[in-house]
Structure formats: structure tokens, C-alpha cells
Amino acid sequence: MTYANPLSPLLLALAGLYASENRPGGTVAAQALIAAALQPAALVPARPGPLDDELQAILAGDPHPVSALVRDATPWLPWVFSELSGRIRPDIAHGMMQTELVGPDGIFPHDQVRVGLWLQSANLDYVTRAHAAEETFFILGGGAIWQAGNAAPAWQGIGALIHHPSLTPHSDCTRESPLLAAWRWTGDIAVEGYTLTG
Ligand SMILES: [Fe+2]
Numbered sequence: 001m002t003y004a005n006p007l008s009p010l011l012l013a014l015a016g017l018y019a020s021e022n023r024p025g026g027t028v029a030a031q032a033l034i035a036a037a038l039q040p041a042a043l044v045p046a047r048p049g050p051l052d053d054e055l056q057a058i059l060a061g062d063p064h065p066v067s068a069l070v071r072d073a074t075p076w077l078p079w080v081f082s083e084l085s086g087r088i089r090p091d092i093a094h095g096m097m098q099t100e101l102v103g104p105d106g107i108f109p110h111d112q113v114r115v116g117l118w119l120q121s122a123n124l125d126y127v128t129r130a131h132a133a134e135e136t137f138f139i140l141g142g143g144a145i146w147q148a149g150n151a152a153p154a155w156q157g158i159g160a161l162i163h164h165p166s167l168t169p170h171s172d173c174t175r176e177s178p179l180l181a182a183w184r185w186t187g188d189i190a191v192e193g194y195t196l197t198g
Pocket of ligand 1: 129135164
């Protein structure tokens with residue numbers, strides 16, 4: 001099969017995951033991902049991300065099958081620390097990196113949805129935060145203890161879909177392995193709507 005661009009296989013796989021959410025936001029994300037997958041593009045090669053060693057450790061393990069498509073896409077993924085324009089303090093932000101595939105800051109521009117990949121280092125407490133955007137994570141490798149709203153903390157591992165309605169406070173803490181996940185934001189996707197409160 002001939003694809004429109006080098007990220008098409010990954011984008012289509014993520015579209016399938018978000019379509020399976022059965023939520024309006026998941027459908028919006030899936031439609032944006034499919035549109036990006038069908039868009040011819042000659043992408044710019046990217047340098048390895050700032051936490052590439054941890055990414056390679058996850059990919060060398062036994063991650064979700066979609067992670068093989070992440071590995072294939074890696075030469076074109078521009079990873080950056082998850083700083084959110086200074087809204088995440090450096091001791092946490094420099095333990096996480098993300099790449100936005102679709103969205104206002106994405107490889108494929110979109111003004112109503114953000115979809116990307118995110119890595120959190122091992123043994124990192126990403127403290128409580130909340131944001132206006134509605135969010136769903138899909139864990140591709142590793143796992144973390146998650147807590148959201150009034151729910152009890154619980155381990156979430158490979159294959160877990162984790163949904164946060166708009167403005168739901170949430171936190172997560174990795175243990176001995178790093179975490180790799182896909183994420184989507186829909187609704188009010190401005191980074192100005194994000195606050196770190198923990
Ligand atoms: Fe979040």
C-alpha cells in the first residue's frame with residue numbers, strides 16, 4: 001500500500017484507537033487524524049528527542065503493537081520537553097517530552113484538536129493539573145499510577161484509555177519504567193487553559 005506521507009500508518013492507527021472511544025471528542029480526533037494521514041507531505045527529518053534513551057527503552061521492550069508504528073515514525077517526530085510555554089515547572093517538564101502530530105502546534109495543522117505522543121520518565125511524579133481541554137490518553141508503553149477527580153488512585157498500563165473531562169484535576173506518577181502514551185485534546189485546546197496546581 002502506498003501512503004500519502006511517512007506518518008500515515010501511525011496516524012491511521014491512532015484514528016482507530018480514538019474512534020473506539022465512542023465519545024464525540026474521540027470522533028473529532030479520529031477525523032483529524034484520518035485527514036492528516038491522507039495529506040501528501042514531505043516531512044522534515046527530526047533530531048532525536050531530549051529523552052530519546054527512555055523512548056528507545058520503551059520501544060525495545062514489549063509495548064502495545066502501535067508502538068512499532070511510533071518507532072517507524074521516529075525519524076520525522078520533533079520531540080520537545082513538555083513545558084507548555086512555562087506552565088509546567090522545569091523539574092517536572094524536563095522529565096517529559098511530547099510531539100504534537102495534529103493541532104495548532106502540530107506537524108499537521110488543525111485548529112480544533114490536538115493529538116500527539118508523550119513520554120514521561122521513570123520515577124517521576126507529574127503532580128495535579130487541570131485544563132479546559134477534554135483529554136484522552138492511550139497508553140502505548142509502560143504505565144503509571146493515575147488519579148483523577150474524586151476517584152481512588154489506580155495503576156494504568158498498556159492499552160488503557162484514560163479520559164479526563166474538561167477541568168478535571170488529575171495526576172500521575174511513574175514507577176521504575178517510563179511511560180509512552182498518545183493523547184488528544186478537544187474542546188478548548190488553548191494552552192492558556194492549563195494550570196499546574198500540585
Ligand atoms: Fe491532562
